[in-house]
Amino acid sequence: MSKNSTPKMQIKKFVQKLELNKLEYYEPLKVEDIKKFYEFVGPDFEWPSTSRISERRAIYDYINNPVSGYGHKLSGExxxxxxxxxxxxxxAPIKQMTVVIRFSSTASVTLKEWQVHMRIRRKSDSNNEVATMANVDRDTNNRNFRLLIDSGSTMTIIPHFIRERMNNDYGWSKFPIRSSGYGENVEIYKANSVGSLIR
Structure with a gap:
């Protein structure tokens, strides 16, 4: 970069060189985040030629919003x-109360329909359910997957259609993030905390 160019011009050239506008496929970039990214990687940074847009966005987001670690580290032993x-x-150490999810399902081959009955409840209080619902998942696109919930995990991904059916947004982020990897580009609404879901 030329020594005579202003910081604003340097950042503008940096954005063009790295084609940061392509990262806006997921959500708009904020000026202050672009500056933070620029200051972190420096003006000579270049993306690896084999990196995909989703990987670049994940790196960009990680630099601007690093993951915070909680709890103590496990010793090697x-x-x-x-x-x-x-x-x-x-x-990973988990101190929050676990939400237990139970479900049953019925399938209809003739209607190409998959109905899921789901109950989310407190682990410590099996009588008070947080949410109960029956969802019909119609297979109009010959998908090769169905609703999958791992009820043994400490964190469960609840499909968006279930989140929509819950009474309100209490405990849920109102702004989605884009997933990467296997479920690339799917909108994810994160729970603010497990405790807020089981009030």
């Missing part, structure tokens, strides 16, 4: 002990 018990699992 503790981690090895857990790995022996459950090979292939990843562990």
């Amino acid at each position: 503790e981690y090895l002990e857990l790995e022996k018990k459950n090979p292939g699992m990843l562990y």
